Amino acid sequence: MSNQAKPSRRGVKGHPKSGPSIGDVARLAGVSAQTVSRVSTGADPVRPETKERVLDAMRELGYTPNHAARALRRGNFRSIGLIAHQVIRTGESKTIEAVIEAARREGYSVSLVDVETPSSSDVSDAVQQLNHQAIDGLIIIRAETATPTALALPPTLPVAVSDSRFIGHHPAIGADQAGGSRAAVQHLLDLGHKTVHHLAGPDDSGPADLRATAWRQTLEEAGRKVPAILRGSWSADSGYELGKLLAKRKDVTAVFAANDEMACGLIHALHQAGRAVPQDVSVVGFDDIDLAEHFWPPLTTVRQQFQQIGNELVELILRQLRQRAPLTDFHGTVAAPLIVRESTAAPRKRR
Amino acid sequence: MSNQAKPSRRGVKGHPKSGPSIGDVARLAGVSAQTVSRVSTGADPVRPETKERVLDAMRELGYTPNHAARALRRGNFRSIGLIAHQVIRTGESKTIEAVIEAARREGYSVSLVDVETPSSSDVSDAVQQLNHQAIDGLIIIRAETATPTALALPPTLPVAVSDSRFIGHHPAIGADQAGGSRAAVQHLLDLGHKTVHHLAGPDDSGPADLRATAWRQTLEEAGRKVPAILRGSWSADSGYELGKLLAKRKDVTAVFAANDEMACGLIHALHQAGRAVPQDVSVVGFDDIDLAEHFWPPLTTVRQQFQQIGNELVELILRQLRQRAPLTDFHGTVAAPLIVRESTAAPRKRR
DNA sequence: CCCGACTCTGTTCACGTAAACATTCCTGGT
DNA sequence: ACCAGGAATGTTTACGTGAACAGAGTCGGG
Numbered sequence: 001m002s003n004q005a006k007p008s009r010r011g012v013k014g015h016p017k018s019g020p021s022i023g024d025v026a027r028l029a030g031v032s033a034q035t036v037s038r039v040s041t042g043a044d045p046v047r048p049e050t051k052e053r054v055l056d057a058m059r060e061l062g063y064t065p066n067h068a069a070r071a072l073r074r075g076n077f078r079s080i081g082l083i084a085h086q087v088i089r090t091g092e093s094k095t096i097e098a099v100i101e102a103a104r105r106e107g108y109s110v111s112l113v114d115v116e117t118p119s120s121s122d123v124s125d126a127v128q129q130l131n132h133q134a135i136d137g138l139i140i141i142r143a144e145t146a147t148p149t150a151l152a153l154p155p156t157l158p159v160a161v162s163d164s165r166f167i168g169h170h171p172a173i174g175a176d177q178a179g180g181s182r183a184a185v186q187h188l189l190d191l192g193h194k195t196v197h198h199l200a201g202p203d204d205s206g207p208a209d210l211r212a213t214a215w216r217q218t219l220e221e222a223g224r225k226v227p228a229i230l231r232g233s234w235s236a237d238s239g240y241e242l243g244k245l246l247a248k249r250k251d252v253t254a255v256f257a258a259n260d261e262m263a264c265g266l267i268h269a270l271h272q273a274g275r276a277v278p279q280d281v282s283v284v285g286f287d288d289i290d291l292a293e294h295f296w297p298p299l300t301t302v303r304q305q306f307q308q309i310g311n312e313l314v315e316l317i318l319r320q321l322r323q324r325a326p327l328t329d330f331h332g333t334v335a336a337p338l339i340v341r342e343s344t345a346a347p348r349k350r351r
Numbered sequence: 352m353s354n355q356a357k358p359s360r361r362g363v364k365g366h367p368k369s370g371p372s373i374g375d376v377a378r379l380a381g382v383s384a385q386t387v388s389r390v391s392t393g394a395d396p397v398r399p400e401t402k403e404r405v406l407d408a409m410r411e412l413g414y415t416p417n418h419a420a421r422a423l424r425r426g427n428f429r430s431i432g433l434i435a436h437q438v439i440r441t442g443e444s445k446t447i448e449a450v451i452e453a454a455r456r457e458g459y460s461v462s463l464v465d466v467e468t469p470s471s472s473d474v475s476d477a478v479q480q481l482n483h484q485a486i487d488g489l490i491i492i493r494a495e496t497a498t499p500t501a502l503a504l505p506p507t508l509p510v511a512v513s514d515s516r517f518i519g520h521h522p523a524i525g526a527d528q529a530g531g532s533r534a535a536v537q538h539l540l541d542l543g544h545k546t547v548h549h550l551a552g553p554d555d556s557g558p559a560d561l562r563a564t565a566w567r568q569t570l571e572e573a574g575r576k577v578p579a580i581l582r583g584s585w586s587a588d589s590g591y592e593l594g595k596l597l598a599k600r601k602d603v604t605a606v607f608a609a610n611d612e613m614a615c616g617l618i619h620a621l622h623q624a625g626r627a628v629p630q631d632v633s634v635v636g637f638d639d640i641d642l643a644e645h646f647w648p649p650l651t652t653v654r655q656q657f658q659q660i661g662n663e664l665v666e667l668i669l670r671q672l673r674q675r676a677p678l679t680d681f682h683g684t685v686a687a688p689l690i691v692r693e694s695t696a697a698p699r700k701r702r
Numbered sequence: 703c704c705c706g707a708c709t710c711t712g713t714t715c716a717c718g719t720a721a722a723c724a725t726t727c728c729t730g731g732t
Numbered sequence: 733a734c735c736a737g738g739a740a741t742g743t744t745t746a747c748g749t750g751a752a753c754a755g756a757g758t759c760g761g762g
Contacts, residue, residue: 111430295646386740
């Protein structure tokens with residue numbers, strides 16, 4: 001009278017909580033577990049009457065399929081990892097939204113990891129956290145200074161990046177940073193400005209670098225003086241602080257800001273100093289966030305088509321998943337058109 | 352000579368792709384699978400020399416633990432589902448960021464689903480998509496019109512919401528919408544405005560409703576006329592369109608907008624119509640997004656402490672996970688202080 | 703009336719992992 | 733020298749699912 005066999009009450013063998021299983025449903029419905037599975041997946045045909053019985057049993061027990069067991073059996077998770085830098089900032093969140101939406105259309109969910117700084121160690125930690133296996137693919141947005149080799153990604157994991165640094169190692173898709181920047185600077189020159197100042201992003205940022213380089217080259221090609229670069233941190237606050245400096249200099253008539261937030265802070269500082277935009281100073285931003293159109297004055301800016309980038313990132317992952325092979329040499333570019341609004345104008349005549 | 356046993360080459364029994372398993376590592380290292388597991392989890396002690404051998408084998412094979420098998424065995428996923436409405440919009444994304452960060456600190460990742468509309472069916476679909484099982488807990492931000500019963504959530508799944516509608520069904524944490532709104536309206540009245548107009552959010556939104564109600568009550572309690580409500584859609588565009596209407600009416604001297612984006616669009620319309628802010632019209636927003644401080648003029652607004660809300664949402668989930676029981680009666684409130692900047696002033700003397 | 707084809711359902715098995723239990727080996731106290 | 737007790741490792745087993753295969757029943761054509 002020792003080894004008494006209680007009928008059920010799971011958890012005997014140290015297994016943690018768990019709901020009713022496919023077997024429980026099968027027992028109640030009086031069918032085999034496989035038939036329950038068939039109803040649950042909808043793959044194989046089941047007689048309507050049998051199906052109904054199974055569905056009733058499921059409802060009664062409150063059965064929901066165990067995702068882990070499915071994933072184990074099927075060998076995939078229907079989930080994509082997404083590493084992003086500063087979710088809330090700027091239009092990047094639009095890319096995230098597009099990724100999530102595109103993934104959802106394909107039946108994938110998205111596991112989001114937000115790295116505070118785009119440093120290699122942070123991204124590496126993020127990869128670590130995604131556990132190398134809970135995901136079928138990995139999308140990296142703006143890894144900046146992380147080097148691909150440092151990440152120790154599982155060799156078979158499909159990856160897609162929206163970051164210039166990773167080009168060559170992984171398929172990439174990105175906005176035409178250089179083209180957009182050139183258009184912005186050229187637009188200001190065409191209006192008659194002698195030169196254009198640049199409010200750049202942080203120097204460890206790839207996109208910031210691309211924009212700054214395009215700005216410099218455009219000026220040089222036009223034979224203009226290249227003013228000292230100003231380094232912001234992408235935040236409106238940093239734009240505001242640097243703007244206070246710029247506002248004092250009467251020779252500054254045109255500024256190209258590396259994103260819309262900094263442009264906003266800059267305009268704030270200019271307004272505050274009594275310098276009119278665009279009459280005294282023209283300002284161009286970058287990103288075309290939703291609010292840019294409603295800044296005062298409405299901001300001339302370079303539009304990043306985040307939505308399209310997000311869609312294509314997912315497409316890149318899915319393609320690799322389908323063909324079961326990496327896709328190393330792919331590198332797509334999305335146009336970044338200049339949107340002219342009211343923050344730019346010809347310089348005031350003065351002599 | 353029929354049943355020849357080829358050494359390995361997996362995939363015989365229709366199982367999809369898969370990397371090296373714990374068994375492969377064990378074979379190569381000359382230990383048992385269990386020992387590999389011990390090294391991999393770090394739970395039980397392993398002799399340093401054995402450990403080294405196992406680690407070497409792991410490296411050689413490029414082994415990464417299979418997350419699905421782990422989840423199946425352990426009964427949890429170390430993942431939290433997050434349903435949000437319009438990721439990119441407003442400060443909500445700050446809450447999302449805080450949730451992700453707080454979850455990460457606890458070793459959880461976040462599966463994000465973005466519902467386009469906060470309708471019941473969309474949220475229900477989102478729940479469906481989260482598959483009822485790939486997650487250990489569920490956080491719902493702004494489910495708006497979804498009714499809890501319609502969601503068919505697995506009964507044992509811990510849930511936490513930041514949405515007034517769900518209060519009573521699930522533990523909730525939310526900003527003090529009413530208090531913040533009252534403070535905003537009262538601030539305008541104290542400045543000497545006869546009444547305050549309201550640019551509300553969509554009528555299917557819980558928070559919009561709370562803010563509108565608090566606005567109305569504050570006016571009524573002060574014995575003021577309650578103007579007709581204006582319905583926006585949260586977007587700056589909608590604020591701009593409605594702002595064009597308001598700008599024509601000279602009797603409008605103070606507007607309380609239900610969020611900062613609409614306030615931005617509103618101010619744009621007012622500027623465009625030649626009405627000065629705050630001299631002709633005072634404007635108060637809601638949320639205190641990062642940019643609000645740099646609008647022109649800097650926006651007086653009600654601050655939502657999104658970060659704190661995000662942290663507490665995760666805490667609510669973890670608490671339920673720890674005590675293995677739901678927590679139905681909890682309802683926390685986070686203060687929403689008024690931040691006075693420069694978009695509000697006493698009305699211009701006219702008579 | 704029989705046989706083949708088709709539809710539906712059941713049985714067996716493996717996915718990769720970790721808990722529980724079993725075994726081996728070593729250390730030190732007497 | 734012997735044994736108790738612990739540390740390190742091995743063996744067995746089950747988690748929940750779905751693919752592969754097998755068997756049972758049905759229908760129609762020759």
